[in-house]
Amino acid sequence: MIKNLLSGIAVIFVALSLLEPTYAATKFPDYPTRKASDCAVTGRSGELVVGVQPIEDLKDQKTYFNIESTPKGFIPVYIVLENGSSVDSFIFDKTAIKLGQGGSSYSSPKSTMNAGKTAVVDSGTVFMPLAGSIFAIISFNNADAVRQNIMAKEVQSKTLSPAVSVQGFLYAPVPKKGPRGKIRLQIPVTRTGTGEVLVLDVEF
Protein backbone atom coordinates (compact mmCIF):
# COMPACT_ATOMS: atom_id res chain seq x y z
CA MET A 1 0.00 0.00 0.00
CA ILE A 2 2.72 2.42 1.03
CA LYS A 3 4.77 1.26 -1.92
CA ASN A 4 1.91 2.17 -4.22
CA LEU A 5 1.57 5.55 -2.54
CA LEU A 6 5.22 6.35 -2.98
CA SER A 7 5.13 5.16 -6.56
CA GLY A 8 2.28 7.58 -7.05
CA ILE A 9 4.38 10.40 -5.63
CA ALA A 10 7.16 9.54 -8.05
CA VAL A 11 4.69 9.56 -10.93
CA ILE A 12 3.43 13.00 -9.85
CA PHE A 13 7.01 14.28 -9.87
CA VAL A 14 7.47 12.97 -13.40
CA ALA A 15 4.18 14.54 -14.50
CA LEU A 16 5.09 17.89 -12.98
CA SER A 17 8.47 17.82 -14.66
CA LEU A 18 6.74 17.46 -17.99
CA LEU A 19 4.34 20.29 -17.20
CA GLU A 20 7.03 22.71 -16.05
CA PRO A 21 8.72 23.36 -19.38
CA THR A 22 5.31 24.09 -20.89
CA TYR A 23 4.62 26.63 -18.16
CA ALA A 24 8.10 28.12 -18.45
CA ALA A 25 7.67 28.51 -22.16
CA THR A 26 4.42 30.45 -21.76
CA LYS A 27 4.66 33.38 -24.13
CA PHE A 28 2.18 36.18 -24.38
CA PRO A 29 2.11 37.74 -27.82
CA ASP A 30 2.51 41.50 -27.99
CA TYR A 31 -0.57 43.41 -29.03
CA PRO A 32 0.17 44.91 -32.45
CA THR A 33 1.02 48.58 -32.10
CA ARG A 34 -1.17 50.94 -34.07
CA LYS A 35 -1.43 54.63 -34.74
CA ALA A 36 -4.03 56.74 -32.98
CA SER A 37 -5.82 57.22 -36.28
CA ASP A 38 -6.22 53.43 -36.61
CA CYS A 39 -7.99 53.07 -33.27
CA ALA A 40 -11.75 52.77 -32.75
CA VAL A 41 -11.95 56.10 -30.91
CA THR A 42 -9.71 59.14 -31.24
CA GLY A 43 -9.47 62.45 -29.44
CA ARG A 44 -7.38 65.56 -29.93
CA SER A 45 -6.22 68.48 -27.83
CA GLY A 46 -3.73 70.92 -29.29
CA GLU A 47 -0.81 69.00 -30.76
CA LEU A 48 -1.75 65.83 -28.90
CA VAL A 49 -3.79 62.97 -30.32
CA VAL A 50 -5.07 59.96 -28.41
CA GLY A 51 -6.34 56.69 -29.87
CA VAL A 52 -8.36 54.23 -27.81
CA GLN A 53 -9.09 50.60 -28.68
CA PRO A 54 -11.02 48.57 -26.07
CA ILE A 55 -10.36 44.82 -26.23
CA GLU A 56 -13.90 43.48 -25.87
CA ASP A 57 -13.49 40.14 -27.63
CA LEU A 58 -12.90 37.32 -25.16
CA LYS A 59 -10.67 35.50 -27.65
CA ASP A 60 -8.42 38.54 -27.96
CA GLN A 61 -8.31 38.89 -24.18
CA LYS A 62 -7.28 35.24 -23.92
CA THR A 63 -4.68 35.62 -26.68
CA TYR A 64 -2.90 38.66 -25.29
CA PHE A 65 -3.49 38.23 -21.55
CA ASN A 66 -4.18 34.50 -21.17
CA ILE A 67 -7.32 35.40 -19.28
CA GLU A 68 -10.91 36.17 -20.22
CA SER A 69 -11.03 39.42 -18.36
CA THR A 70 -14.63 40.59 -18.87
CA PRO A 71 -16.06 37.83 -16.63
CA LYS A 72 -13.47 38.95 -14.07
CA GLY A 73 -14.81 42.49 -14.18
CA PHE A 74 -12.42 44.47 -16.37
CA ILE A 75 -11.45 45.03 -19.98
CA PRO A 76 -8.02 45.93 -21.31
CA VAL A 77 -8.10 49.24 -23.18
CA TYR A 78 -5.25 49.93 -25.58
CA ILE A 79 -4.32 53.61 -25.72
CA VAL A 80 -1.78 55.43 -27.84
CA LEU A 81 -0.85 59.03 -27.19
CA GLU A 82 1.02 60.93 -29.91
CA ASN A 83 2.85 64.23 -29.56
CA GLY A 84 2.52 66.00 -32.90
CA SER A 85 4.58 69.00 -31.82
CA SER A 86 8.02 69.48 -33.32
CA VAL A 87 9.11 71.73 -30.47
CA ASP A 88 7.31 71.07 -27.20
CA SER A 89 7.50 68.17 -24.77
CA PHE A 90 4.60 66.98 -22.64
CA ILE A 91 4.45 65.03 -19.43
CA PHE A 92 2.04 62.12 -19.39
CA ASP A 93 1.33 60.92 -15.87
CA LYS A 94 -0.82 57.80 -15.87
CA THR A 95 -1.82 58.35 -12.24
CA ALA A 96 -3.66 61.51 -13.33
CA ILE A 97 -5.99 59.61 -15.69
CA LYS A 98 -9.62 59.77 -14.63
CA LEU A 99 -12.33 57.33 -15.50
CA GLY A 100 -16.07 58.01 -15.49
CA GLN A 101 -19.36 56.88 -16.91
CA GLY A 102 -20.19 58.26 -20.31
CA GLY A 103 -23.65 58.86 -21.67
CA SER A 104 -26.28 61.55 -21.70
CA SER A 105 -24.67 63.69 -19.00
CA TYR A 106 -21.63 64.03 -21.20
CA SER A 107 -20.42 67.53 -21.91
CA SER A 108 -17.11 68.49 -23.37
CA PRO A 109 -14.53 69.85 -20.99
CA LYS A 110 -12.30 72.76 -21.85
CA SER A 111 -9.47 71.33 -23.86
CA THR A 112 -6.79 73.39 -22.16
CA MET A 113 -6.31 74.61 -18.63
CA ASN A 114 -3.87 76.89 -16.96
CA ALA A 115 -0.94 75.66 -14.94
CA GLY A 116 -1.73 74.76 -11.37
CA LYS A 117 -5.41 74.13 -11.99
CA THR A 118 -6.86 70.69 -11.65
CA ALA A 119 -7.48 68.84 -14.86
CA VAL A 120 -10.73 67.27 -13.67
CA VAL A 121 -13.76 69.03 -15.09
CA ASP A 122 -17.24 69.15 -13.65
CA SER A 123 -19.51 67.81 -16.32
CA GLY A 124 -22.01 65.89 -14.25
CA THR A 125 -19.91 62.78 -14.54
CA VAL A 126 -18.34 61.21 -11.48
CA PHE A 127 -14.67 60.53 -12.17
CA MET A 128 -12.35 58.29 -10.26
CA PRO A 129 -8.63 57.83 -10.66
CA LEU A 130 -7.73 54.80 -12.72
CA ALA A 131 -4.36 54.35 -11.08
CA GLY A 132 -4.19 51.48 -8.65
CA SER A 133 -6.89 49.45 -10.34
CA ILE A 134 -4.21 47.23 -11.79
CA PHE A 135 -3.23 46.08 -8.32
CA ALA A 136 -6.81 45.18 -7.45
CA ILE A 137 -7.20 43.35 -10.73
CA ILE A 138 -4.10 41.24 -10.54
CA SER A 139 -4.40 40.43 -6.86
CA PHE A 140 -7.07 37.80 -7.54
CA ASN A 141 -4.95 36.05 -10.05
CA ASN A 142 -2.21 33.93 -8.60
CA ALA A 143 -0.65 32.92 -11.88
CA ASP A 144 2.63 34.82 -11.73
CA ALA A 145 3.10 34.72 -15.49
CA VAL A 146 -0.32 36.27 -16.12
CA ARG A 147 0.26 38.90 -13.46
CA GLN A 148 3.67 39.82 -14.87
CA ASN A 149 2.27 40.06 -18.40
CA ILE A 150 -0.58 42.36 -17.30
CA MET A 151 1.93 44.58 -15.51
CA ALA A 152 4.34 44.65 -18.45
CA LYS A 153 1.63 45.63 -20.93
CA GLU A 154 0.25 48.49 -18.83
CA VAL A 155 0.81 51.99 -20.23
CA GLN A 156 3.47 53.84 -18.25
CA SER A 157 4.11 57.47 -17.39
CA LYS A 158 6.49 59.18 -19.78
CA THR A 159 7.83 62.45 -21.10
CA LEU A 160 6.54 62.82 -24.64
CA SER A 161 9.40 64.53 -26.43
CA PRO A 162 8.63 66.13 -29.82
CA ALA A 163 7.19 63.53 -32.24
CA VAL A 164 7.27 60.81 -29.57
CA SER A 165 4.33 58.56 -28.68
CA VAL A 166 3.48 56.23 -25.83
CA GLN A 167 1.22 53.20 -25.91
CA GLY A 168 0.00 50.46 -23.63
CA PHE A 169 -3.03 49.21 -21.79
CA LEU A 170 -5.32 50.60 -19.17
CA TYR A 171 -7.59 48.20 -17.32
CA ALA A 172 -11.12 49.55 -16.97
CA PRO A 173 -13.69 48.01 -14.64
CA VAL A 174 -16.88 46.70 -16.32
CA PRO A 175 -19.88 44.64 -15.19
CA LYS A 176 -19.05 40.93 -15.13
CA LYS A 177 -22.34 40.11 -16.87
CA GLY A 178 -24.49 41.99 -19.34
CA PRO A 179 -23.69 44.92 -21.57
CA ARG A 180 -21.42 47.65 -20.26
CA GLY A 181 -22.27 51.31 -20.33
CA LYS A 182 -20.19 53.96 -22.03
CA ILE A 183 -16.83 54.66 -20.42
CA ARG A 184 -15.29 58.11 -20.45
CA LEU A 185 -11.58 58.74 -20.06
CA GLN A 186 -9.92 62.02 -19.22
CA ILE A 187 -6.19 62.13 -19.81
CA PRO A 188 -4.46 65.30 -18.59
CA VAL A 189 -1.06 66.01 -20.11
CA THR A 190 1.23 68.82 -18.99
CA ARG A 191 3.34 70.93 -21.35
CA THR A 192 6.86 71.21 -19.96
CA GLY A 193 8.16 74.73 -19.59
CA THR A 194 4.81 76.50 -19.28
CA GLY A 195 2.97 73.96 -17.12
CA GLU A 196 -0.13 74.28 -19.30
CA VAL A 197 -2.42 71.27 -18.91
CA LEU A 198 -4.14 69.79 -21.97
CA VAL A 199 -7.02 67.41 -21.33
CA LEU A 200 -7.76 64.64 -23.77
CA ASP A 201 -11.34 63.48 -23.36
CA VAL A 202 -12.69 60.34 -25.04
CA GLU A 203 -15.75 58.13 -24.68
CA PHE A 204 -16.12 54.55 -25.84
Add this chain to the structure above:
Amino acid sequence: MLHIHRIFVIASFLGALVLSTASQPAVSQITPSAETKPTDTKLALKAALVLTPEFCADKATQGSFWTNGKTKLFIGKGACLQFEPILSSVFSSLTRIADASAAGDAQVVLVPRLVNASIKTGFGYSYAEVVVLLEWTVKDRSGKTVWFETVEGHAKDTTPEKDANGKFIRGEAWVVIPNHAVKDAINDLARQSASKMAASPELQKLAAEAATAQTPR
Protein backbone atom coordinates in the same frame (compact mmCIF):
# COMPACT_ATOMS: atom_id res chain seq x y z
CA MET B 1 10.27 -0.08 8.42
CA LEU B 2 13.67 -0.09 6.82
CA HIS B 3 12.04 -1.23 3.58
CA ILE B 4 9.62 1.70 3.67
CA HIS B 5 12.48 4.08 4.37
CA ARG B 6 14.39 2.75 1.39
CA ILE B 7 11.38 3.20 -0.91
CA PHE B 8 11.00 6.76 0.37
CA VAL B 9 14.65 7.49 -0.32
CA ILE B 10 14.35 6.09 -3.84
CA ALA B 11 11.20 8.16 -4.47
CA SER B 12 12.94 11.29 -3.15
CA PHE B 13 15.94 10.59 -5.34
CA LEU B 14 13.70 10.17 -8.36
CA GLY B 15 11.94 13.42 -7.51
CA ALA B 16 15.22 15.30 -7.16
CA LEU B 17 16.46 13.82 -10.42
CA VAL B 18 13.29 14.89 -12.19
CA LEU B 19 13.56 18.40 -10.75
CA SER B 20 17.13 18.74 -11.87
CA THR B 21 16.36 17.62 -15.41
CA ALA B 22 13.42 20.00 -15.54
CA SER B 23 15.67 22.91 -14.74
CA GLN B 24 17.05 25.36 -17.22
CA PRO B 25 20.68 25.17 -18.37
CA ALA B 26 22.92 25.39 -15.33
CA VAL B 27 24.29 28.83 -16.02
CA SER B 28 23.41 32.07 -14.28
CA GLN B 29 22.49 34.63 -16.87
CA ILE B 30 21.17 38.15 -17.07
CA THR B 31 18.69 39.08 -19.72
CA PRO B 32 18.52 42.86 -19.95
CA SER B 33 15.24 44.28 -21.18
CA ALA B 34 16.94 46.26 -23.94
CA GLU B 35 20.30 47.05 -25.36
CA THR B 36 22.07 49.61 -23.19
CA LYS B 37 24.67 51.83 -24.72
CA PRO B 38 27.36 53.31 -22.52
CA THR B 39 27.20 57.05 -22.01
CA ASP B 40 29.85 58.78 -24.09
CA THR B 41 29.56 62.31 -22.76
CA LYS B 42 28.23 63.46 -19.44
CA LEU B 43 25.41 65.94 -19.11
CA ALA B 44 26.92 69.16 -17.82
CA LEU B 45 24.57 69.35 -14.87
CA LYS B 46 24.97 69.18 -11.11
CA ALA B 47 22.52 66.52 -10.01
CA ALA B 48 21.16 65.52 -6.63
CA LEU B 49 19.90 61.97 -6.26
CA VAL B 50 17.19 61.76 -3.61
CA LEU B 51 17.25 58.39 -1.89
CA THR B 52 15.00 58.77 1.11
CA PRO B 53 14.94 56.18 3.92
CA GLU B 54 11.38 55.38 2.85
CA PHE B 55 12.46 54.65 -0.71
CA CYS B 56 15.40 52.54 0.45
CA ALA B 57 13.00 50.46 2.55
CA ASP B 58 10.37 50.17 -0.17
CA LYS B 59 9.39 46.69 -1.29
CA ALA B 60 6.88 45.00 -3.54
CA THR B 61 4.73 42.21 -2.20
CA GLN B 62 3.30 39.46 -4.31
CA GLY B 63 1.14 36.40 -3.74
CA SER B 64 -0.98 35.28 -0.85
CA PHE B 65 -0.17 33.60 2.43
CA TRP B 66 -3.03 31.17 1.79
CA THR B 67 -2.03 30.06 -1.70
CA ASN B 68 1.50 29.99 -2.99
CA GLY B 69 3.07 32.05 -0.22
CA LYS B 70 3.78 35.73 0.11
CA THR B 71 6.92 37.02 -1.59
CA LYS B 72 8.56 40.30 -0.70
CA LEU B 73 10.91 41.92 -3.17
CA PHE B 74 13.21 44.38 -1.42
CA ILE B 75 13.77 46.70 -4.36
CA GLY B 76 14.59 49.89 -2.44
CA LYS B 77 17.45 48.32 -0.53
CA GLY B 78 19.17 47.13 -3.71
CA ALA B 79 18.44 50.35 -5.57
CA CYS B 80 20.05 52.46 -2.86
CA LEU B 81 23.22 50.38 -3.21
CA GLN B 82 23.41 50.36 -7.01
CA PHE B 83 21.90 53.63 -8.30
CA GLU B 84 24.53 56.18 -7.23
CA PRO B 85 27.61 54.63 -8.88
CA ILE B 86 25.78 53.92 -12.14
CA LEU B 87 23.95 57.26 -12.43
CA SER B 88 27.11 59.22 -11.64
CA SER B 89 28.28 58.31 -15.15
CA VAL B 90 25.50 60.46 -16.63
CA PHE B 91 26.03 63.84 -14.90
CA SER B 92 29.09 66.03 -14.44
CA SER B 93 28.47 65.69 -10.72
CA LEU B 94 26.03 63.66 -8.68
CA THR B 95 25.38 63.96 -4.97
CA ARG B 96 23.32 61.53 -2.98
CA ILE B 97 20.92 63.14 -0.52
CA ALA B 98 18.26 61.72 1.80
CA ASP B 99 15.83 64.62 1.47
CA ALA B 100 14.93 66.79 -1.52
CA SER B 101 15.22 69.92 0.65
CA ALA B 102 18.98 69.29 0.91
CA ALA B 103 19.53 69.70 -2.84
CA GLY B 104 21.60 72.86 -2.32
CA ASP B 105 22.97 74.22 -5.59
CA ALA B 106 21.99 71.18 -7.63
CA GLN B 107 20.63 72.06 -11.08
CA VAL B 108 18.48 68.94 -11.27
CA VAL B 109 16.92 66.81 -8.56
CA LEU B 110 16.34 63.14 -9.36
CA VAL B 111 13.52 61.45 -7.45
CA PRO B 112 12.82 57.73 -7.94
CA ARG B 113 9.56 55.99 -7.01
CA LEU B 114 8.92 52.26 -7.08
CA VAL B 115 5.86 51.58 -9.24
CA ASN B 116 5.67 47.82 -9.08
CA ALA B 117 7.74 44.66 -9.21
CA SER B 118 6.90 41.10 -10.07
CA ILE B 119 8.68 37.76 -9.83
CA LYS B 120 7.91 34.60 -11.75
CA THR B 121 9.64 31.39 -10.68
CA GLY B 122 9.92 28.05 -12.43
CA PHE B 123 8.94 24.79 -10.82
CA GLY B 124 11.41 23.90 -8.08
CA TYR B 125 12.98 27.38 -8.41
CA SER B 126 14.71 26.26 -11.60
CA TYR B 127 14.68 29.92 -12.62
CA ALA B 128 13.37 33.29 -11.49
CA GLU B 129 12.33 36.15 -13.74
CA VAL B 130 11.98 39.60 -12.21
CA VAL B 131 10.47 42.76 -13.67
CA VAL B 132 10.76 46.08 -11.81
CA LEU B 133 9.06 49.32 -12.82
CA LEU B 134 10.44 52.58 -11.46
CA GLU B 135 9.27 56.12 -12.08
CA TRP B 136 11.76 59.00 -12.27
CA THR B 137 10.78 62.61 -11.67
CA VAL B 138 13.50 65.10 -12.53
CA LYS B 139 12.95 68.68 -11.38
CA ASP B 140 14.93 71.80 -12.15
CA ARG B 141 16.01 74.45 -9.62
CA SER B 142 12.61 76.14 -9.71
CA GLY B 143 10.91 72.87 -8.80
CA LYS B 144 9.41 72.41 -12.25
CA THR B 145 9.28 68.87 -13.60
CA VAL B 146 11.47 68.67 -16.68
CA TRP B 147 11.55 64.92 -17.20
CA PHE B 148 9.23 62.15 -16.08
CA GLU B 149 9.81 58.58 -17.14
CA THR B 150 9.00 55.01 -16.22
CA VAL B 151 11.93 52.64 -16.56
CA GLU B 152 11.79 48.85 -16.60
CA GLY B 153 14.46 46.59 -15.18
CA HIS B 154 14.39 42.93 -16.13
CA ALA B 155 16.45 39.85 -15.34
CA LYS B 156 16.08 36.14 -15.65
CA ASP B 157 18.39 33.93 -13.62
CA THR B 158 18.68 30.19 -13.77
CA THR B 159 20.00 27.78 -11.21
CA PRO B 160 23.78 27.78 -10.90
CA GLU B 161 24.89 24.17 -10.68
CA LYS B 162 27.71 24.87 -8.25
CA ASP B 163 29.08 27.81 -6.38
CA ALA B 164 32.64 29.18 -6.76
CA ASN B 165 33.97 26.46 -4.45
CA GLY B 166 32.36 23.71 -6.44
CA LYS B 167 29.63 23.15 -3.86
CA PHE B 168 26.16 22.29 -5.07
CA ILE B 169 23.70 24.98 -4.13
CA ARG B 170 20.56 23.59 -5.67
CA GLY B 171 19.26 22.80 -2.20
CA GLU B 172 19.08 26.48 -1.38
CA ALA B 173 17.94 27.60 -4.81
CA TRP B 174 14.70 29.00 -3.37
CA VAL B 175 16.82 31.72 -1.76
CA VAL B 176 19.75 32.02 -4.18
CA ILE B 177 17.90 32.25 -7.47
CA PRO B 178 15.29 34.91 -6.61
CA ASN B 179 17.95 37.01 -4.84
CA HIS B 180 20.21 36.88 -7.89
CA ALA B 181 17.34 37.80 -10.16
CA VAL B 182 16.26 40.77 -8.01
CA LYS B 183 19.83 42.07 -7.79
CA ASP B 184 20.31 41.72 -11.54
CA ALA B 185 16.97 43.36 -12.31
CA ILE B 186 17.91 46.36 -10.15
CA ASN B 187 21.26 46.58 -11.93
CA ASP B 188 19.46 46.53 -15.27
CA LEU B 189 17.06 49.17 -13.95
CA ALA B 190 19.96 51.46 -13.00
CA ARG B 191 21.63 51.01 -16.39
CA GLN B 192 18.38 51.59 -18.27
CA SER B 193 17.75 54.71 -16.17
CA ALA B 194 21.22 56.05 -16.92
CA SER B 195 20.78 55.37 -20.61
CA LYS B 196 17.37 57.08 -20.80
CA MET B 197 18.52 60.11 -18.82
CA ALA B 198 21.56 60.55 -21.04
CA ALA B 199 19.41 60.31 -24.17
CA SER B 200 16.66 62.66 -22.93
CA PRO B 201 16.27 65.74 -25.19
CA GLU B 202 14.79 67.64 -22.22
CA LEU B 203 17.84 67.07 -20.01
CA GLN B 204 20.23 67.73 -22.89
CA LYS B 205 18.42 71.02 -23.55
CA LEU B 206 18.63 71.96 -19.87
CA ALA B 207 22.36 71.18 -19.83
CA ALA B 208 22.88 73.31 -22.95
CA GLU B 209 20.95 76.21 -21.40
CA ALA B 210 22.95 75.90 -18.18
CA ALA B 211 26.21 75.91 -20.15
CA THR B 212 25.12 78.99 -22.12
CA ALA B 213 24.20 80.81 -18.91
CA GLN B 214 27.62 80.07 -17.44
CA THR B 215 29.58 81.18 -20.51
CA PRO B 216 31.19 84.62 -19.84
CA ARG B 217 30.25 87.29 -22.38
